[in-house]
Amino acid sequence: MRDLRRFVWFVCGVCFVWGASACTGEDFAGKGTVALSLSGGEALREGFPHSESGTMRSFVDGWKLKFTKLLIVVGDVALVRPEKKDVAASWKGPLLVDMMAEAVQGGGTQGTLEFAEIKDVPALRLNVGFSVLPATAGIEKKYATEADASEMIAKGWSFLFEGTANKEGAGELKFRLGLPLHLRYSECSNGKDSTLGLAVESNKKTGALIYVHPIHLFWDSLGEGKSKLRFDAFAAVAGDDKLVVSDELATQDLTKLKGLNGERLKETDGALVYYDDNGLLPPDQLNLLAFFQFAVRDSIHFNGLGLCKSERIR
C-alpha cells in the first residue's frame, strides 16, 4: 500500500511540473523584434524577360517590359496568437512607397526595403496579417514623388504600376496602371520554411517580408495550370497616346480578346487566345481590368512565395 501511495504522489508531482511549464510558456519565451520589409524581386528589378530560380520568364507574344515605378500602400500589420486570435503586436502605418526608387533598387539590399520594426514581440509562432489599402491624405511617404502621391490620394489608389513595353513591329508604349483595391491578407504561410506564420526569435530580429511578385500581373490564368505571360491584350487597348491606363483595360472583353490590329487575338498557330479566369469573374465583369485586379491580388506573398488568405474589402 505504501508503494502505491508513493507512486500516486510521484504521478501527481510529474503532472504538476508538466502543467506549470505549459502554463508559463509565453512568459518564459522572451521577446524579440520583427523587421518589416517589402520587395518586388527579380521581376520588378529586371522586368521581362528575366531569370527566376533558373527559369527564364518571358512573354510568349514577344513583348519586353521594364517597370519604372511600383507604388504600393501597406499598413495594418498584425501578428496574431494562433490559438487566442488576439493581436500580440502590430504596426499601423500606412506607408506609401515607390519600390522602384533608386534608394531601394540601387542600394545594397537588392531591391528590399526594410520599412518598420515592431519591438517587444512575444517570441512565439504568430500568424501574420497585413493590408494593402488606398492612399489617403497625410499618408507617410517614402521615395514617392509629390505628383504620384497626389494622384494616388486623389484616386484612392493602393497600387500604381508604371513602365514601358516594346515589341518588334509594334514599337514602344507606356503603361500606368493604378488600382483602388483595399485588400486584407491574413494567416500567411511562410515561404521560407512552408510553415504557418512567423516564429519570432527571442532577443533577435526576425524578418517579415511582404513580397510583390509581378509575374502574376501578366499571366493569362487565375487558376492553376499552364499559365503563359502575355502583353498583347494590354497593348491592344492603348490609345493614340501609346499609353495603357487601367480604365482602358475594362474595354478589353475577355470573351472576345482583341489584338493590336483590332482583330481577334490569336496564337501564332491561329488558335484564339483566351484568358482563364478560373471561374472567378462575374458574367458582367469579364474584362481585362477585373482580371488584372484579381491577378494583382494574387501577386502578394509572404517571406518569399508564402501564400496568404486574401479578402477584398473594397
Next chain:
Amino acid sequence: MRWYGWLCLVVGLWGCEAKTSGVKIQFQASAVGAMSDGKPVGAFENRQGWKVTLEKAHFLFGPVVFYEGKPRVAWWRGLPRWGVAYADPGHVTVDNRKVLAEVREQYVLDLLKGEALDLGKRSGIEGTLESVELQLLPPAGGVIGALAEMEGVTFSAIGQAEKAGEIRKFHAKLTIPEGGTQRSVQGIEAEVPLSAAKVTTGRLEVRIFVDRLLGSVDFGELSEKGEGERYALNEKDGGIVQGIRSRYSYGVVWR
C-alpha cells in the same frame, strides 16, 4: 475504492469523453437545369448577341461537396490539389472550411427537362452552407442516369444560334481539359442554413444555369463542322470552357 481510485476513474472517463463533430442531419437533395433569370429553359440570348435555342442538353456532374465557410482566392493557387474530401462530413476541413455534406456519385442531368433530378437523401451535419464545389469529370463507372446521352463527355447539347439573320446549327460536346483545378468549379456561393429542424421538409437544390454555360460563346467564330453539318462546339472554344467553369453558372438554394 480509495480516493485515488476515484480520481483515476474520473480522469480516465474524462479522457474518453466522446467528441462529436456536430449534430447529424439527413436531407433531400436535387439538381435542375434552369435559367439565371428564372425564365423557362430552352431559349435565350447570350452576351454575344446570339439567340440560342436548344433541342437537347445534358450535363454530367459530381462529386459535389457542400462547405461551411468560403474559399479564399489566393489560398488556392499553388497549393496541392485537395480533391474531394471522401470522408465523413464533420470530420473534415478543407482550406479551413468544414465539409457539411457530399454527393459522391456522378449524375447525368437533362438540362431541358424542367424538373428536378433527385439526388437522394444525403447525410451531413448541421451548419450554414456557404460554398459548394462541383466536380466536372469525364464519365466514370457507376454514373447515375442516361449515360448514353453524354456521348462520353461532360457537356453535350444540340441546338441553333441566330444573329442578324444568320443561323448556325451546333453540336456541343466537350469535357473540360485536365490540369490543375480545371475540372473543379470551386467557390459556388450559397447561403443556406442547414439545421435539423429545417431539413425535415424541402430539399437542397443545385441549379445549373444553361444560359450562363453558353453565355460567352460567339457562335460566329465556330469553323469546324461535325455530324449533321452542325458546327462543333468543343473544348477549343474558350467561351464554352469559361461558361462551364464559371462559379456564376451554378447556384444552390433550399426549396
